[in-house]
Amino acid sequence: MSSLAVSIDIRSWTHQLDSLGRDLLNSQITALAWQDGMDDLYRNIDLGTLLRAIDFKHMINNSDFNFIDQGRTFTPVKFLPETGALENMVVEIRATKVPKGVSIFPHGHLNMVSGFVTLSGEFHFRQYDRLHLDENFFHIRLSSDHYSQPGQWNTQSEDKNNVHWFTAMTDDTYLFSTKLQRVDPNQYCASNMFVDINGKDLGDGVIQAERIDFDRAKELYG
Numbered sequence: 001m002s003s004l005a006v007s008i009d010i011r012s013w014t015h016q017l018d019s020l021g022r023d024l025l026n027s028q029i030t031a032l033a034w035q036d037g038m039d040d041l042y043r044n045i046d047l048g049t050l051l052r053a054i055d056f057k058h059m060i061n062n063s064d065f066n067f068i069d070q071g072r073t074f075t076p077v078k079f080l081p082e083t084g085a086l087e088n089m090v091v092e093i094r095a096t097k098v099p100k101g102v103s104i105f106p107h108g109h110l111n112m113v114s115g116f117v118t119l120s121g122e123f124h125f126r127q128y129d130r131l132h133l134d135e136n137f138f139h140i141r142l143s144s145d146h147y148s149q150p151g152q153w154n155t156q157s158e159d160k161n162n163v164h165w166f167t168a169m170t171d172d173t174y175l176f177s178t179k180l181q182r183v184d185p186n187q188y189c190a191s192n193m194f195v196d197i198n199g200k201d202l203g204d205g206v207i208q209a210e211r212i213d214f215d216r217a218k219e220l221y222g
Contacts, residue, residue, distance in 0.1 A: 008044050010053040011084035016041055018089040021180050024113065025090060031113055031157035031183065038115045038155050038178070047119075047151040050176070053083045054095070056119060059174070065097050073104060074177050092179040095119065098168040105217040106165035106197045106209075108138055111189040114179040115155040116166075118148040121173030123166045125154055128197065130162035131206060138163060138195050138209040139202065163195060163209070165221070196220055 020037045023029045029037070054077050059065055065075045074094035079085030098104065108130055125148050132139035140163050147169065148154065156162055166175075182189045194217040195209040202208050212220070 009084070010045075010049065010079060011086070013041060013045050014079065014086040014089060017091055017178065018086050021090040024180060024183060030159075032159050034113055034180075035115075035155040035157055035160060038153075042115065042117060042153040047117075050117070051119065053079045053085065054176070055080055056174075059095065060097070060172075065095055065174070074175075077176070090180065092177075092181070094177045094179065096175055096177075098123075098166075098173050098175065100168050100171045100173070103165065103167040103221050105221045106163060106195050107217075108133075108140075108163040108193045108195060109156065109158070109191055110193065111158070111183050111187045112179065112181040112191060113155070113157045113183060114177060115153060116178075117153040117176040118150050119174040119176050120150050121168065121170040123148045123173055123175065124169055126165045126197075127154060127156065127161040128163040128207075128209075129160060130158065136211055137199070138193075138211065140195070140197065140207050140209050141205045142207075163197070165197065 020034060020041065024031065024034045074096045077093045077095045106126075125144065125146055126142070127144040128140035129143045130138055130140055143161050144154070154161065154164070156164055181191065194212050194214060196212050196216070197207060197209050199210055200208040
């Protein structure tokens with residue numbers, strides 16, 4: 001969990017964002033290095049600059065960004081042309097508004113990385129490192145449990161914070177997402193592998209989290 005601070009212009013920021021993504025896709029950096037790089041990028045963009053660049057005032061009046069369900073959570077975002085932002089980036093840029101009290105169910109990922117910035121409101125973020133994966137279970141350990149305020153961000157990869165679960169705590173909660181899927185083009189990619197984090201305690205903080213389907217996740221966390 002960190003907060004946006006110093007600012008660079010959107011043109012430079014999007015070029016760096018794209019370059020970092022291409023380095024990962026071309027196996028020039030590791031997923032952990034991508035997360036470190038995203039920390040630097042998010043640290044160096046002022047929240048107000050980002051909000052203006054995506055026309056946040058228009059976004060909050062656009063129902064397209066309203067949270068629909070777990071299957072269509074985020075809507076693509078375009079930067080205003082006058083910002084000079086790079087187009088056709090390898091990174092997917094999306095955002096969503098999540099109603100107060102609604103959770104994006106606990107889930108893990110395969111072969112993808114992502115980062116999230118709280119644009120407004122407050123989210124309760126819970127993140128877990130994935131230590132083991134098989135057909136029936138994830139073995140996970142809590143890595144972060146915090147309340148994310150505007151300008152704060154989180155990232156995930158298969159190596160760090162792979163499983164996450166977040167809940168909107170206020171009525172004005174908007175989340176900005178950067179995502180890269182199919183990091184390895186020869187491997188299977190999965191973006192929503194739902195789990196029940198209230199599983200068996202294996203000791204040393206490790207939880208045996210059962211893999212569950214959408215209906216069961218909704219029953220437990222909806």
